[in-house]
Amino acid sequence: MSSTPAGAPSSEASSTPRRSFSSLRGFRWRIHLGVLPTSPTASIDDLRRVTADTRRRYATLRRRLLLDHHPPKEGDASRDLTIDNPLSQNPGMHELLAPLLYVLHVDINCLFQLQKLHKDCLNEEFDRISFSKNDLFDFGARNVRNWESGIEATNGLDGMSNDHFTNELDPETRDVLLLCDPYGAEGELGVIVSKCFMEHDAYCMFENLMDGALGVVGLASFYSPVIGSSKNMPPVVEASSALYHLLSIVDSSLHSHLVELGVEPQYFALRWLRVLFGREFCLDDLLIIWDEVFSFSNSRFIGDDAEYNFKVLCSPRGALITALAVSMLLYLRSSLLATETATTCLQRLLCFPQNPDMRKLIEKAKSLLALALESNIFSSLSERNLKKNKLAVRRFSLPSGSALPMTLPNVVPDSYWEKKWLVLHKDEEPKMQNFDSSSSVMTKILTEKLSLSRTKSEPLEPEIDRAQSPVSRLIFNETSAGIETVQDSYQVDESPTILNVNATNDSPVELEDESTYNCSADENILSDDDTSVLPISTYPLDHENELEKSNSTTSLLIDGDNEDTINLEEHSGQNIKSQFTQKAETTSAVDGSTEEKSLAAPNAWRPLAGKLQWLWTFSRVSDKENQGSHPPCTMGDVKKNNLDNEITDETDYFGINKRIERDTKVMDALKNLGQSMLDNIQVIESVFQQEKVKFDTFENLSSNILGSKGQTTAVSALKELRKISNLLQEM
Amino acid sequence: MAHRVDHEYDYLFKIVLIGDSGVGKSNILSRFTRNEFSLDSKSTIGVEFATKTLQIEAKTVKAQIWDTAGQERYRAITSAYYRGAVGALLVYDITKKQTFDNVQRWLRELRDHADSNIVIMMAGNKSDLTHLRAVSENDGQEFAEKEGLSFLETSALESHNVEKAFQTVLTEIYHIINKKALAAQEAARNSGPPGQGTTIHVVDSSDAGSSKSSCCSS
Numbered sequence: 001m002s003s004t005p006a007g008a009p010s011s012e013a014s015s016t017p018r019r020s021f022s023s024l025r026g027f028r029w030r031i032h033l034g035v036l037p038t039s040p041t042a043s044i045d046d047l048r049r050v051t052a053d054t055r056r057r058y059a060t061l062r063r064r065l066l067l068d069h070h071p072p073k074e075g076d077a078s079r080d081l082t083i084d085n086p087l088s089q090n091p092g093m094h095e096l097l098a099p100l101l102y103v104l105h106v107d108i109n110c111l112f113q114l115q116k117l118h119k120d121c122l123n124e125e126f127d128r129i130s131f132s133k134n135d136l137f138d139f140g141a142r143n144v145r146n147w148e149s150g151i152e153a154t155n156g157l158d159g160m161s162n163d164h165f166t167n168e169l170d171p172e173t174r175d176v177l178l179l180c181d182p183y184g185a186e187g188e189l190g191v192i193v194s195k196c197f198m199e200h201d202a203y204c205m206f207e208n209l210m211d212g213a214l215g216v217v218g219l220a221s222f223y224s225p226v227i228g229s230s231k232n233m234p235p236v237v238e239a240s241s242a243l244y245h246l247l248s249i250v251d252s253s254l255h256s257h258l259v260e261l262g263v264e265p266q267y268f269a270l271r272w273l274r275v276l277f278g279r280e281f282c283l284d285d286l287l288i289i290w291d292e293v294f295s296f297s298n299s300r301f302i303g304d305d306a307e308y309n310f311k312v313l314c315s316p317r318g319a320l321i322t323a324l325a326v327s328m329l330l331y332l333r334s335s336l337l338a339t340e341t342a343t344t345c346l347q348r349l350l351c352f353p354q355n356p357d358m359r360k361l362i363e364k365a366k367s368l369l370a371l372a373l374e375s376n377i378f379s380s381l382s383e384r385n386l387k388k389n390k391l392a393v394r395r396f397s398l399p400s401g402s403a404l405p406m407t408l409p410n411v412v413p414d415s416y417w418e419k420k421w422l423v424l425h426k427d428e429e430p431k432m433q434n435f436d437s438s439s440s441v442m443t444k445i446l447t448e449k450l451s452l453s454r455t456k457s458e459p460l461e462p463e464i465d466r467a468q469s470p471v472s473r474l475i476f477n478e479t480s481a482g483i484e485t486v487q488d489s490y491q492v493d494e495s496p497t498i499l500n501v502n503a504t505n506d507s508p509v510e511l512e513d514e515s516t517y518n519c520s521a522d523e524n525i526l527s528d529d530d531t532s533v534l535p536i537s538t539y540p541l542d543h544e545n546e547l548e549k550s551n552s553t554t555s556l557l558i559d560g561d562n563e564d565t566i567n568l569e570e571h572s573g574q575n576i577k578s579q580f581t582q583k584a585e586t587t588s589a590v591d592g593s594t595e596e597k598s599l600a601a602p603n604a605w606r607p608l609a610g611k612l613q614w615l616w617t618f619s620r621v622s623d624k625e626n627q628g629s630h631p632p633c634t635m636g637d638v639k640k641n642n643l644d645n646e647i648t649d650e651t652d653y654f655g656i657n658k659r660i661e662r663d664t665k666v667m668d669a670l671k672n673l674g675q676s677m678l679d680n681i682q683v684i685e686s687v688f689q690q691e692k693v694k695f696d697t698f699e700n701l702s703s704n705i706l707g708s709k710g711q712t713t714a715v716s717a718l719k720e721l722r723k724i725s726n727l728l729q730e731m
Numbered sequence: 732m733a734h735r736v737d738h739e740y741d742y743l744f745k746i747v748l749i750g751d752s753g754v755g756k757s758n759i760l761s762r763f764t765r766n767e768f769s770l771d772s773k774s775t776i777g778v779e780f781a782t783k784t785l786q787i788e789a790k791t792v793k794a795q796i797w798d799t800a801g802q803e804r805y806r807a808i809t810s811a812y813y814r815g816a817v818g819a820l821l822v823y824d825i826t827k828k829q830t831f832d833n834v835q836r837w838l839r840e841l842r843d844h845a846d847s848n849i850v851i852m853m854a855g856n857k858s859d860l861t862h863l864r865a866v867s868e869n870d871g872q873e874f875a876e877k878e879g880l881s882f883l884e885t886s887a888l889e890s891h892n893v894e895k896a897f898q899t900v901l902t903e904i905y906h907i908i909n910k911k912a913l914a915a916q917e918a919a920r921n922s923g924p925p926g927q928g929t930t931i932h933v934v935d936s937s938d939a940g941s942s943k944s945s946c947c948s949s
Contacts, residue, residue, distance in 0.1 A: 092776050262815070270777035279776065341743065343795035346780040 021172065023110045025287065026103035026201070027179075027192060032294035034213035035204045036192075044178050048190030055189055055200040062203075092274040096209060096219060099278065099286060101202045104193075111180055111193045118169075118177055209276075215298025216315035222273050235311065239273055239318075240265035242310035243325045246372050250326060254333055261342045268349040272325055280328070280352040288358055289324065292365070296320045302377055313376035316369065323368035327361050328352060677721060740784055740793035744904050745815050746897070747845070749837050750822035751830040752801030755856040758887035759822060760798045763897050768888055775800040778812055785898070787905050794901055813845040817908075818852070818900040823871075825855045825884065826863040831871070838878060848907065851880045852900045858884040858891060 021027050030036045036050055169177075178184060179192040188196065212218030221235040233241070244265045248255040258265075271279055277289055296316040302308060312318040329336065332348060339345035748756040757775050761767040764781040779798045784791060797812055821837050823830040834853065841849060855871045857863075868884055875882030881899055885892040 095773075267778055267812075274776055279773070341795060343745070343780050343782055343797070346778075347782065350779060 021176065023114070024107045024176065024193065025291070026100075026107035026205075029100070029103060029290070029294050030201065030205055033205050033208040034215070034298075035201070035208055044175060045185040047179060047192060048185040051192050051201075052186035052189040054204045055197050058200040058203045092223065092271075092278075093210075095275045095278045097202060097206050099283065099290065100205045100209070101198065102283070103287065104198045104201050104205075107193045108195050108198070111176065114173065114176060115180070118173070212298055215317065216300055217298055217312055217318040217321065219274070219276060222270075236270055236273055237266050238310060239312040239322065240269035242312045242322050242372075242376075243269050243329075245310065246313075246322055246326045246368065246375065247329055249371065249375055250368060251330060251333070254329065254336060257337055258329075258345065261339065261345050263342045263345050263349070267342075267346055269325060271350065272328075273321070276321070277324065277328075280350075281356075282354065285356070285358050289362070292362055293317060293320055293324070296369075301373060306377065308376050310376055313372055316373065319369050319372040319376075320365060323365040323372050324361070326368055326372075327365040330364060331356060331361055674724075674726070677724065739791060741790040742787075742792045742905065742908065744792060744794050744817050744901060746794055746796045746818040746820060746900060747813060747816045748796060748798045748820050748822065749841070750801055751824070751827075751833050751837075754801065754822045754824040754827070754830050755887050756798055756801065756820075756822050759820070759854070759856060759885060759893055759896075760796055762887040762890055762893045764796065766890070768890075783897075785901070787898070787902050790905065792901055792905060794897065813841065813849075816845055816849060817904050818850045819845065820852050820854055820896060820900060821880070822854045822856050822885075823866070824857050825866045825868075825871075826857055826860050828865045831855070831866045831874075834874070850900055850903045850907070852896055853878075853880045853882045854892075854896050855882075855884040856887060859886040859889045 027036075031038055035054055036042075036047055042050075176193075180194070182188050182191055184190055188194070191197075194201075210218055210220040212221075222239065223236075224234065244255060244258070247258075276293065278286055281289060294317070296319075298315045298317040301315050301319075308314055310322075312322055329349075332352070335348050336345055339348060748760055750756055752774065757772055757779065758768050760779070760781055761769065761772070764783045775798060777800055781796045781798065782793060783796070784793045786792070797816070799812055819841055821834060821841075823834050825831075838851075841851065853871065853875050855866060855868065871884065872882055874880075881903070883892045883896045883899070885896055887893055
């Protein structure tokens with residue numbers, strides 16, 4: 001092509017990135033799946049040649065398998081087509097193939113429309129050029145020459161219309177037409193979107209999807225029961241565990257609920273993964289999901305020798321698949337928390353609501369992506385790092401984990417936490433250079449490899465309108481990548497000075513604030529090197545307070561609570577909202593309203609909020625065990641209960657921040673707390689007692705979901721709880 | 732999005748549906764739980780789940796049914812599914828001899844992974860396809876007697892014996908549980924009061940009752 005008069009403009013056009021091709025989804029997928037070259041410098045001719053080659057390869061394969069049929073050679077396991085034949089009844093595989101065929105078919109229709117449009121245009125041009133030049137003979141001669149060699153014909157056409165015609169077409173359309181010109185490189189076989197070769201193209205995409213095209217995630221591995229990865233787990237089971245791993249980080253309460261019910265991840269993830277969510281969404285939604293999944297690279301994200309926990313999390317694509325699954329779980333969060341048996345829970349999991357909010361689902365998944373990748377790498381570092389990072393990760397992710405499910409119109413939580421971290425980020429920015437931490441390296445890699453930029457997500461928009469303070473306006477105008485947010489979370493841990501910075505920058509009054517003061521002091525006592533006091537001091541505070549009040553065994557509801565809180569807060573007016581958003585500035589902003597409310601509210605709980613800060617840390621430690629002991633049946637009631645409590649007590653929470661309470665009251669409250677814990681423990685114990693009897697009685701012939709193992713952990717958790725309550729009562 | 736917590740049952744039994752691929756397990760399930768039948772239903776990937784509440788001797792029994800994929804290659808993953816199952820419906824296709832021959836292997840699988848007291852009903856499905864019959868009812872009956880299984884021929888398409896098959900399994904389980912509960916009560920009476928001073932009403936709260944107990948009354 002470059003050897004022709006039209007060479008210059010056309011090669012220029014083809015060397016520019018033209019990977020968007022918004023109208024040709026199948027074409028895009030072929031590039032993303034690695035069927036066609038991904039390099040942006042690949043010329044139109046390159047693309048056509050590769051296309052032709054893949055088709056030849058498929059034709060050969062097909063001939064070999066169908067016509068000269070003989071058993072596959074040994075050692076060719078990854079392409080064992082007699083077993084993994086898409087045409088077989090093997091459930092799933094043909095369901096992966098069908099959407100691929102579908103998009104190719106749509107592409108062909110698109111192209112047809114485009115060509116039709118173009119044809120009119122071309123004819124017009126043709127007429128105009130030939131007649132205006134009044135040189136029919138000349139043109140005719142050129143045309144004849146062109147017909148003699150296919151390739152030149154195109155170029156001749158190109159050259160002819162260069163001045164008038166090509167410039168009127170946008171480069172993308174022009175490229176598409178060149179890519180689909182039967183007279184280009186390789187002739188018909190090189191036509192990128194071709195009805196004749198749909199079968200070939202579909203197969204090539206399918207093949208790459210199944211074997212991963214030298215990348216990390218090949219869906220075929222999800223069908224194999226034996227080809228184990230690290231721990232000899234079948235890949236699909238391993239990928240399912242990765243899903244729970246990520247869930248446990250972003251929403252430990254939901255995670256524990258599922259674990260407690262005995263819902264093993266592969267029970268539902270097997271289907272989700274094998275057909276890549278094909279059974280969970282209608283076709284249109286599925287295509288959107290696959291758009292996202294394929295657009296992420298499947299190549300190995302970490303070094304070959306690096307240790308990792310889950311293979312599926314080693315490539316951005318695998319991580320996105322995992323994150324999507326977690327996003328789906330979060331989408332169903334409240335529904336799942338309300339279930340009390342594994343069966344009903346699984347029923348809901350395998351009956352994903354129709355017409356879900358796709359944008360939300362995908363955004364959430366993307367926001368978890370960096371975390372998913374990092375959690376896989378960092379957890380293979382030293383124990384100390386692991387611990388630190390986990391703390392940071394939790395702080396970052398808990399709130400966003402809670403943001404998704406319950407509030408459709410209300411997006412405050414997301415933006416709230418984003419803001420929070422942005423504030424922190426701003427404070428931290430000058431210091432950042434000082435830390436050559438692994439997380440910043442990670443961020444760099446992430447940014448480069450993923451070009452992961454959340455920028456200003458849509459849900460933020462209404463926030464901007466409503467945000468009153470100039471500070472928040474400023475924050476919102478600053479667009480920041482999701483990764484940065486993660487990095488911030490690490491920054492918190494890395495920097496021992498963060499608390500001071502935070503406090504000083506925000507408001508001097510805050511230093512007087514008992515709750516903040518307490519929490520910082522106590523945190524320091526509890527963990528010498530950890531100053532993760534963080535921006536969310538109000539969050540655990542609130543949640544602990546509530547937890548106590550709800551007077552039931554509910555740390556399961558942490559996230560939900562948080563979200564409810566935020567919702568309520570939203571309703572309770574601008575002032576409170578801004579207080580919550582920028583806790584440091586509460587004093588000035590909310591003074592009036594909180595004063596008023598605190599007068600109206602009972603005092604009893606106030607001291608708890610401050611004092612409980614350290615308890616929160618404590619309870620976190622035994623969090624898991626605690627949750628193991630929750631009787632499954634409380635969820636619904638507790639939820640409601642909690643909500644009620646919130647409605648009545650919310651206001652008094654806001655008064656807490658600034659209160660300095662005397663010790664006696666505090667002690668009383670702590671004793672109350674201890675007593676109520678004891679009550680709860682007894683309730684749980686009595687339940688277990690019953691269970692135990694049943695176990696003995698029916699010799700395990702029962703539908704009891706608590707295995708004996710679960711029971712032991714639960715019992716030990718109870719013991720822990722008892723210790724805490726004793727401790728509290730003695731105080 | 733709040734969901735009502737469902738307490739309206741006395742017993743909760745987990746039943747697994749097993750058998751070769753294509754014998755009609757999923758259609759038996761959909762016939763039983765939703766009274767639906769689909770000629771071109773998709774094959775099951777992994778497991779599917781359904782529940783149905785029914786009355787057995789004046790007690791409300793909630794059956795949780797786990798419908799496992801019949802593919803050989805899935806077994807590595809499905810073995811965990813048997814955990815906690817108190818009943819099994821082992822299905823074969825009367826028009827496919829092979830599926831009947833494989834019943835033996837499914838029984839072995841049950842013995843390896845499921846509770847030894849599991850109640851098993853063997854169902855020869857597709858009894859409507861009489862002209863294609865490859866396994867006689869008599870063969871099925873004999874085999875069932877030899878193995879100590881209950882047996883019925885069913886047709887999910889014609890809705891024949893489907894309800895009865897489940898009803899039979901669930902009733903049998905109910906009887907076993909009941910008998911054991913009584914025995915346990917007897918034993919408890921003889922062995923003195925349990926610790927912690929908590930009164931335990933075994934009969935009322937047996938099995939499913941566990942989730943009905945007082946833990947939410949705070």
